[in-house]
Amino acid sequence: MKLHFFHLMPYRFLPDDFREKYRGVWVDIPSHLFDPVKGHQLYNEYLDELEYAASLGFDGICVNEHHQNAYGMMPSPNLMAASLARRTNDAAVIVLGNSIALYNPPTRVAEELAMLDCISGGRLVAGFPVGTSSDTNFCYGVVPATLREKYYEAHDLILRAWTEPEVFAFNGKYTQLRYVNVWPRPIQKPHPPVWVPGGGSVETWEWVTKRDYVYCYLSYFGHKRGLQVMEGFWEEVARQGKEANPYRAGFLQFVAVSESDAQAERDYAEHAEYFYNRCLHVYPGFADAPGYRTLRTLRAGLSSQFERKAYTGELKWKDFIEQGFIIAGSPESVRQQLEEAAKALHVGQMMLLLQFGSMPPELVRKNTELFAREVLPHVRKLWSEYEDHWWINPLPQEERTSPAPVGVPAGGS
Amino acid sequence: MEPRDVSLRDGMFQTHLLQGGSGEPLLFLHGAGGLHEGEYLDQLAERFTVYAPWHPGFGASEGSEHIEDIIDLALYCHDLMDELGLESAHVVGHSMGGMLAAELAALCPHRVRRLVLANPVGLWRDDEPVLDFFTLSPEQLLPYTWHDPESEAAKIAYPTPETKEERVEQAFQRIQALATASKFLWPIPDRGLRRRIHRIQSPTLIIWGESDRLVPPSYAEDFRSQIKDARVAMLPECGHQPMLEKRDEFVSLVAAFLEER
Numbered sequence: 001m002k003l004h005f006f007h008l009m010p011y012r013f014l015p016d017d018f019r020e021k022y023r024g025v026w027v028d029i030p031s032h033l034f035d036p037v038k039g040h041q042l043y044n045e046y047l048d049e050l051e052y053a054a055s056l057g058f059d060g061i062c063v064n065e066h067h068q069n070a071y072g073m074m075p076s077p078n079l080m081a082a083s084l085a086r087r088t089n090d091a092a093v094i095v096l097g098n099s100i101a102l103y104n105p106p107t108r109v110a111e112e113l114a115m116l117d118c119i120s121g122g123r124l125v126a127g128f129p130v131g132t133s134s135d136t137n138f139c140y141g142v143v144p145a146t147l148r149e150k151y152y153e154a155h156d157l158i159l160r161a162w163t164e165p166e167v168f169a170f171n172g173k174y175t176q177l178r179y180v181n182v183w184p185r186p187i188q189k190p191h192p193p194v195w196v197p198g199g200g201s202v203e204t205w206e207w208v209t210k211r212d213y214v215y216c217y218l219s220y221f222g223h224k225r226g227l228q229v230m231e232g233f234w235e236e237v238a239r240q241g242k243e244a245n246p247y248r249a250g251f252l253q254f255v256a257v258s259e260s261d262a263q264a265e266r267d268y269a270e271h272a273e274y275f276y277n278r279c280l281h282v283y284p285g286f287a288d289a290p291g292y293r294t295l296r297t298l299r300a301g302l303s304s305q306f307e308r309k310a311y312t313g314e315l316k317w318k319d320f321i322e323q324g325f326i327i328a329g330s331p332e333s334v335r336q337q338l339e340e341a342a343k344a345l346h347v348g349q350m351m352l353l354l355q356f357g358s359m360p361p362e363l364v365r366k367n368t369e370l371f372a373r374e375v376l377p378h379v380r381k382l383w384s385e386y387e388d389h390w391w392i393n394p395l396p397q398e399e400r401t402s403p404a405p406v407g408v409p410a411g412g413s
Numbered sequence: 414m415e416p417r418d419v420s421l422r423d424g425m426f427q428t429h430l431l432q433g434g435s436g437e438p439l440l441f442l443h444g445a446g447g448l449h450e451g452e453y454l455d456q457l458a459e460r461f462t463v464y465a466p467w468h469p470g471f472g473a474s475e476g477s478e479h480i481e482d483i484i485d486l487a488l489y490c491h492d493l494m495d496e497l498g499l500e501s502a503h504v505v506g507h508s509m510g511g512m513l514a515a516e517l518a519a520l521c522p523h524r525v526r527r528l529v530l531a532n533p534v535g536l537w538r539d540d541e542p543v544l545d546f547f548t549l550s551p552e553q554l555l556p557y558t559w560h561d562p563e564s565e566a567a568k569i570a571y572p573t574p575e576t577k578e579e580r581v582e583q584a585f586q587r588i589q590a591l592a593t594a595s596k597f598l599w600p601i602p603d604r605g606l607r608r609r610i611h612r613i614q615s616p617t618l619i620i621w622g623e624s625d626r627l628v629p630p631s632y633a634e635d636f637r638s639q640i641k642d643a644r645v646a647m648l649p650e651c652g653h654q655p656m657l658e659k660r661d662e663f664v665s666l667v668a669a670f671l672e673e674r
Contacts, residue, residue: 137599137600138600141599141600141601143595143596143599143600144592144595144599145477145592145593145595145596145599146481146596173481283548285548285549286548289547289595289599290547290587290588290589290591290592290594290595291588291592291593291595295585295588295589298585298588299585
């Protein structure tokens with residue numbers, strides 16, 4: 001199993017009365033709640049955490065995209081990935097991803113990801129989410145009824161831009177270009193692996209499977225609630241007669257490791273509550289624009305994870321553990337729970353959220369270190385009978401460059 | 414009113430409509446919530462031949478995948494008029510249907526005899542934004558759309574579904590209607606009508622419920638001032654749906670205006 005360190009980059013300083021005073025963390029959250037000086041601190045702290053994880057042997061480090069959102073401060077994941085590409089050497093740089101229906105022309109994404117693939121020496125995973133309704137419809141104004149079609153068209157353009165050797169004209173419904181000629185080109189051939197984060201749309205399962213991409217379910221509600229969606233995906237894989245290779249699926253899981261189960265609660269409860277009770281305080285009106293989900297998906301009984309009443313009122317640590325939102329405890333206990341979860345979900349790309357809510361850097365370091373030392377080497381062995389066809393194909397180590405030293409050499413005049 | 418189905422352009426569009434009455438033809442264009450089958454249609458049918466279609470993507474009408482924008486929809490309405498054998502007609506449009514009616518009249522002025530715009534959308538002013546009704550549930554919308562949400566008319570217009578299945582089906586219908594409407598209204602209900610509105614030649618009556626909190630009544634003047642021959646009728650104690658909340662007044666106003674010579 002591959003184990004990836006995922007970061008949402010939440011704002012850690014929302015006020016205690018946030019829930020009572022404001023209607024949501026997303027779309028129309030008041031700007032005065034963001035302190036740019038704290039922003040300076042947080043971005044640097046979070047980049048450190050991702051780089052640290054890479055240095056401890058995580059297979060990949062993941063960044064994602066949200067807009068006007070206090071639990072995800074990455075409107076541009078590509079900026080973060082660019083910084084990470086320079087400061088890491090082995091780990092995959094997993095951008096999960098660019099909401100490609102939002103960019104005009106979408107060749108901008110093809111260009112930036114090609115740059116990232118070059119800078120990182122072929123370590124890029126290209127994630128192409130349709131995007132949440134809040135991000136795409138409400139923040140970026142895309143018409144809900146045509147978002148998906150626009151997404152497919154953007155995808156086709158990007159893939160052709162990466163793979164066609166000659167300049168071509170693209171006459172799409174949403175983008176018209178006379179001269180498509182992405183320059184630079186990605187190192188990985190025919191193109192970087194494509195992973196698609198989804199929220200449980202029937203159409204996405206079909207499309208991802210047909211194209212043999214990786215499907216990632218980035219849920220905040222853990223492995224138990226994730227089962228229904230992952231089962232739907234695997235049924236689709238079976239229906240299309242494709243191999244049930246766990247590496248074609250990814251899942252996001254919150255994990256909190258400590259010396260013991262009791263210590264885990266002492267360490268992490270406050271920060272988990274901050275995430276679930278404050279960061280996930282989302283205004284229902286922005287959860288699911290009419291037309292964002294097709295009637296087919298709605299009739300299949302699949303609703304957005306925000307619309308679905310995940311809980312009423314304030315949740316406590318006990319709830320997170322019982323309902324599987326967070327896998328927590330001693331290394332031994334986490335190993336066991338994580339393996340069981342991965343087996344139940346049949347997932348080979350496990351994305352760990354080891355910084356969540358208001359967790360400060362010391363605690364993230366502890367969680368990351370314990371996980372890397374005590375959990376990762378054991379659970380990594382899972383799925384060894386399968387081959388990961390969806391993995392990066394970087395340049396050989398000896399061909400990859402490292403940043404040159406800077407500054408005046410010691411002893412110079 | 415009798416249900417009727419017509420097929421356009423070799424089956425690209427399947428249009429479901431209500432038709433009834435006799436007299437001069439009157440085309441009624443519904444808003445973003447879909448066609449409200451109400452007594453106002455029967456009353457109008459006592460004086461006119463009323464055609465009330467569901468637009469593609471609403472109710473049982475199909476073909477919305479062939480319609481990208483409000484101009485496509487207006488041109489589709491012309492095709493529908495052809496199919497119905499209407500060289501020209503009076504056109505009454507409500508809310509989003511008012512926007513559509515105005516586009517229809519701007520594109521082919523000679524086909525619209527007289528035009529009625531009831532609480533139309535289609536223009537935008539930053540100082541008086543149209544409500545973002547897409548974010549609100551039907552219950553949350555009531556105080557914005559009705560002068561008196563507790564009135565008998567409101568209860569008749571929105572009966573509570575009796576079974577869970579009915580409620581679910583109603584919710585799906587609503588989502589489908591709003592999803593289709595998003596092509597014309599999202600994220601801001603302005604698709605450039607102001608660049609074309611000057612072409613409207615038809616005598617025009619603008620009806621507005623004074624208590625409309627979805628589309629502010631101050632837009633009545635924006636429409637009036639940009640249409641050559643237009644006048645405004647403000648309905649007191651009336652919200653966004655005058656044909657439901659002030660049915661008799663609405664029908665009288667419309668009939669008197671259309672029968673003017």
